[in-house]
Amino acid sequence: MSNDVNYIKDCPKCNGSGEMDCPSCGGSGYDYMDGGQCDRCDGTGDVTCNRCHGSGVVSA
Numbered sequence: 001m002s003n004d005v006n007y008i009k010d011c012p013k014c015n016g017s018g019e020m021d022c023p024s025c026g027g028s029g030y031d032y033m034d035g036g037q038c039d040r041c042d043g044t045g046d047v048t049c050n051r052c053h054g055s056g057v058v059s060a
């Protein structure tokens with residue numbers, strides 16, 4: 001057994017929330033190009049963080 005501990009820390013991209021502002025609408029949930037709800041985030045303004053894939057933590 002090795003002792004390589006898997007250190008984890010809060011994801012710096014989303015600050016541990018697991019979500020980040022939608023890059024398509026900038027977090028507004030509104031798609032200005034389309035004039036309606038943003039497809040990418042379904043109007044929530046948040047998308048799953050692509051750094052931690054929604055877990056909120058990354059291995060250090």
Ligand SMILES: [Zn+2]
Pocket residue numbers: 022023024025026027028029030038039040041042043044045046
């Ligand atoms: Zn969006």
Ligand SMILES: [Zn+2]
Pocket residue numbers: 011012013014015016017018019049050051052053054056057
């Ligand atoms: Zn993250």
